[in-house]
Amino acid sequence: MMTVADIVGRIGRVARWEPDARGRLAEAALELYAERGYEQTTVADIAGRAGLTERTFFRHYADKREVLFGGPMPELVEAALREAPAGEGALAVGRLAMLAAAGALPPERRPFARKRQAVIDATPALQERELLKLDSFARLIDRALTARGEEPAVSRIVAETSVALFKVAFAAWIDGDGGNDLTTLTEGAFVALGRVSAG
Amino acid sequence: MMTVADIVGRIGRVARWEPDARGRLAEAALELYAERGYEQTTVADIAGRAGLTERTFFRHYADKREVLFGGPMPELVEAALREAPAGEGALAVGRLAMLAAAGALPPERRPFARKRQAVIDATPALQERELLKLDSFARLIDRALTARGEEPAVSRIVAETSVALFKVAFAAWIDGDGGNDLTTLTEGAFVALGRVSAG
DNA sequence: AGCCTTGATGTCAGCAACTGACATCGCTCG
């Protein structure tokens, strides 16, 4: 195969490999998972469509699930927690963290997110991974709040609750008509918590 | 091998197989996971310690993780949701469901639960499965609340929040000194939510 | 210019999780 040279050749600068192997793998994986289902897709299939080998897939992603979870959300959450103003209360900090997460998914990413979510919703193995990622946000929030001097009990409740609300907002964003962006829905979930826990 | 006949022989009634293969597998698995770690344990190891073969393991449990999650909690949650009094508010129903879950773990099971949790906490693959099980509770609550006529938005928030609070209570039960039972801690988490979301 | 290190990739062998197909054989029921 000389596809690399073929394609890049006419541009002038010859790169040794086609660029963005990671991205190509992620794209190929989502397509294949959507076309034939996660279990009916083999890692070799994905690598093949991306013009790579199975071994290379595992150099970029730890396993067959991880390829759908490569986004920048964790970094955004960490940054928000790092930069949260000192005066804020615990729940407000959790809210800021989740709003930062929501920032990773602007309206234009909704088509992609919906396709991806359809695959995840059809695949328990992928749901597990998604839940673990979300849970890791709770751990980040918990750690940050404890570091801020919050009581451990408050820390944990706020951390878990914040993520729970983000999950609700995200589901509403995916299921809705696109009229509200994820940030707005996330704020709404935090507001609604007050009503629910009061009523 | 004639161990079955050997052991059971002296009792009189000869059963064809040693009883409770499922339970033996679960026990063997927890022991081995605790001794050498989840990844260092092979399914053949587990089956061997239980006096069975690998193939039989997979007839009792769908995969290597599931063997730690065979408890009756889902049934208890379903029953609680089925029998929740008609007058109760949404959050109260979620609370009842989680209290039912707590009922599966009386104080005398705490040593077992702690050992099991230590294994889970050391193993991301098992954390994923645990989170999926908990998430399934949220889905049960959501469905029950919607069937009761709650608004979908309220339903989802209450479902996710209830499970979030149970997670907090469970962690406190495992980490604490055993002075409070899980039911009490679960009630406490629901009470604390009011304080946190107000303050 | 010529060499050398580097880094992304390829190749290959191997283990372990899981599955389908078929065999075994006490027990139970008619």
Add this chain to the structure above:
DNA sequence: CGAGCGATGTCAGTTGCTGACATCAAGGCT
């Protein structure tokens, strides 16, 4: 007493995933 059932065993095969080693263009060093 024979037939069928059901839990288990045996075996072969696919696939996820890993370690060890090879390749080879790019970029820096002399």
